[in-house]
Amino acid sequence: MALFGRKVEVAPLTETDTAFLGEWSQPYATMVGALKAEFEDQVAHFVAQHRMTGIGLEGPLDREDRLLVAASACTLSCGWPGFRWTDVSEVLLYADDFDRDYRVGGDDGGAPELSGQAHPWGTVLISLPSLEDSFEDPHDGFHVGYHEFAHVLDKDSPAASGGAGYGGLPFNIDGPFATEMSKALDAARVALELGDSPLDEYGLQSPAELWAVTVEAFFEMPGAMETAHPRLRQLLDLYFNQRSAN
Numbered sequence: 001m002a003l004f005g006r007k008v009e010v011a012p013l014t015e016t017d018t019a020f021l022g023e024w025s026q027p028y029a030t031m032v033g034a035l036k037a038e039f040e041d042q043v044a045h046f047v048a049q050h051r052m053t054g055i056g057l058e059g060p061l062d063r064e065d066r067l068l069v070a071a072s073a074c075t076l077s078c079g080w081p082g083f084r085w086t087d088v089s090e091v092l093l094y095a096d097d098f099d100r101d102y103r104v105g106g107d108d109g110g111a112p113e114l115s116g117q118a119h120p121w122g123t124v125l126i127s128l129p130s131l132e133d134s135f136e137d138p139h140d141g142f143h144v145g146y147h148e149f150a151h152v153l154d155k156d157s158p159a160a161s162g163g164a165g166y167g168g169l170p171f172n173i174d175g176p177f178a179t180e181m182s183k184a185l186d187a188a189r190v191a192l193e194l195g196d197s198p199l200d201e202y203g204l205q206s207p208a209e210l211w212a213v214t215v216e217a218f219f220e221m222p223g224a225m226e227t228a229h230p231r232l233r234q235l236l237d238l239y240f241n242q243r244s245a246n
Ligand SMILES: [Zn+2]
Pocket: 100, 101, 147, 151, 208, 209, 212
């Protein structure tokens, strides 16, 4: 877990890195001041400290691919100064095209279905082609990177709750704020069931998926979120804490 008080020095991002991120990451391109500096610092730590492994790729992982993974995580966390993704032990990047939550096992012989983010091992699985597509269209409400790292923030892992219907709230809120967030997410779920929400229907799978697609929509479709779910948008603004820093 977090090693408070222990400062780890890592190499800062290069100009090539920041130019690449400015081209690919719409949120980063709009950041200024302290928020931008925090994002860059967190991305530098992420790429330096997390093992990332390509599966089925020709040749080693590019620096650019590592940066897209790190940018996915740190887009969520850059409003929290000094945050480190200590629950992530490894990121596996697949050459195959799949969208969210790569699953293995499943129907075959009643084997348990293991979801893509695989918390018990601290391993995040992402399709590299889908990740690139996610960054290429920053306003469609679909982003596998935000989605999988939103699962990492979820306070209840499938391991802790037996798998079904777990989670749905981030670990770093509690008390009345958590209650308010729960209420707002529930209202969004009801709207989504009625076909009256910009959220992806995949969110109806479970509270954890509702949380993950909500995070995607928050970063990719702020206008639609404001219109459809103003209270939820407001709570997410407070949670991610990126406006005041900007
Ligand atoms: Zn998911």
